[in-house]
Amino acid sequence: MSRELHRFKGGVHPPDHKAESNRRPVHAAPLPKKLVIPLRQHLGNPAKPVVEVGDPVKKGQMIAAADGYISAAVHASSSGVVTAIDLQPVPHISGLPDLCITIETDGRDEWIDHAPLDYLAVEPSQLRMQLRDMGLVGLGGAVFPTGVKLDPGATQQCPTLIINGGECEPWITCDDVLMRQHAGEVLEGVAIMRHLMGSTEILVGIEDNKPEAIAAMRAAAARLDFAVEVVVIPTLYPSGGAKQMTEILTGKQVPSGKRSTDIGLQVFNVGTAYALARAVHHGEPLISRLVTVTGHVLRPQNFEVLIGTPMHTLITLAGDRDGTTGVLMGGPMMGVPMPNLDVPVVKATNCILVKSKELFPPLPNALPCIRCTRCADACPAELQPQELFRFAKAGDFGRAQEYHLFDCIECGCCSYVCPSHIPLVDFYRYAKSEIWAHEKDKRASDLARERHEFRQFRLEREKKEKAEKLAAKAQAKRAELAAVPPAERAVPSDADAKKALIAAALARAQAKRSDAAPKNIDHLTPEQLHQIEEIEARRAKIRELARQPLESEEKNT
């Protein structure tokens, strides 16, 4: 099998430290007393709880449902009782807690009813939804929901399927061990992927430092009824990056801002293929994974770990030692430091790397950049790390974006070669998170502007509507009055209308007054009658006087 291999630009050769952990057989980690299962273990919307505190759950039962298309469900990793749904520490660099479901296990490890899926009989779109509800996500590091990635898009087919067995990062061996022990099941998963993606060419890329895995995969591939090409690639970090693997195997580059399906290929990790096979052929949702525990421990090895198991139990299992200086989730190049060890293993946890002073001597103090451009030579994304660093440090994020900050895969090659020991990747992560925060603020303020403008418009409209209503009412009143004395209808001028209104009001008042006839005017003496007449005459005169200016006013108008 000879295939012309391509070489991506840059890359580094860190010591691989694989032999420490890939010799020992895989053990299942014991069932912990308490499982803490975070709801945000994948890219996209966090899952929504569907159980309540106090509910009994069985192994494999869905405890939180996917929320939207780009999301994935979360399942109970063992049987027991839900004891809390609250904020708990999670494996995130910030050390901030996040929403988790805590399960007190009952030790029986009792499965919920589950059965294999007949994937050939199910509609592909429905199968993708089922995979989302089984919590399948990419296990190579990005934890992107697998169901979404298994959509070939509008063209309905994706000719090339790449299975990534690169595992280029030092220390980590979980994919290596998986391929050695479960090559057959990995390829069963690949067959399902092939069916969904309509692929004709299937390439499995494995670095040449894993001869056992290559042999196992080749043996398994020979038993298949379709062609799978296992390609041995030279060991070079970061050839296990999806874009780098694509370039090595096909020579194609995914253009900036495009997806790999746009150029007719898709990349999956071997662990994802295995999880897919377990889900489809056994009906098991994603509730466990292989985790490498290595570094400064007595017995570095791989464990089959239930999602939600606290990390410290694994370190104890592998034999903790004195002189630990910290723990990384992931490898030394891209791993993130863990704020504390109570945090649970999640779907993204491929490795728990325990650090010591001897294995990971602290970096010397950073010096200013001397613009040697060694970082640019090492960068596999063909960026200018020294420029990105300069802009990120100065807070000039616009320029950083112009220099394609978002093409940076945070591989750490640049920091690795930098003679000034500048933690360059920290600056890129900082810049990216600032840009995301800015975008979020911008969206929020755009929304506020829109809502404010709509409110202004609404108030304006309401005012107008009110005025119109009043005008219409007045008009109706006028029309009504005009109908009473027909003589006045001929000249419905505004002044007349007003006069009519006043006259009507006066008439109404008069009517009221005459209705309420005073009770003390019966049986009056002639003198009293005379007095009353006098008073009435005076009043009439006064009324006459009062009316005069009104009339003169009317003449003026």
Next chain:
Amino acid sequence: MLAAIGVMVVLAVAIGLVLGWSAIRFRVEGNPLAEKIDAILPQTQCGQCGFPGCRPYAEAIAKGEADINQCPPGGEEGVKKLADLLGVEPKSLDETHGTPKPKSVAFIDERTCIGCTLCIQACPVDAISGAAKQMHTIIAAECTGCELCLPPCPVDCISMVPIAEDLPHWKYKHPVVMLKLVAETESA
């Protein structure tokens, strides 16, 4: 000599016509400068700048009737951006208009609310839902934290709750430790 003058005159007339025509043909509706300023303002619509909302303040700045340092929610960063846009020296925030506060959202104590609708009328972005004599609630995602609903409430049941830092809102910090080390090694 005459020919040269003639050429210049013809050129001047021709260019003048083109410019005059394009001034009419490609005229931009509205005030583009005010738009740009408005895009920088935080849209909290709180009125602390002395104008009834961000847009009127933007228009006042564009006309040169208001200074650029009157918006407390925008903070020093906002002033700097406005200064960059307008090509003037940035200055510090005018404290008489208020000081920046941590981003908050309003919260109605639903047991105390009497359903008077006064806060609904005050909210510039319609972020409060409720009806007369019914309990009211803030739609937190739409509240800008302008505090305009606080004074009208007759039973003082609205309070401002600062937005706690959680995972989705968390940001990487500027890697300061290392910069300090640089400074140390430089001075050493």
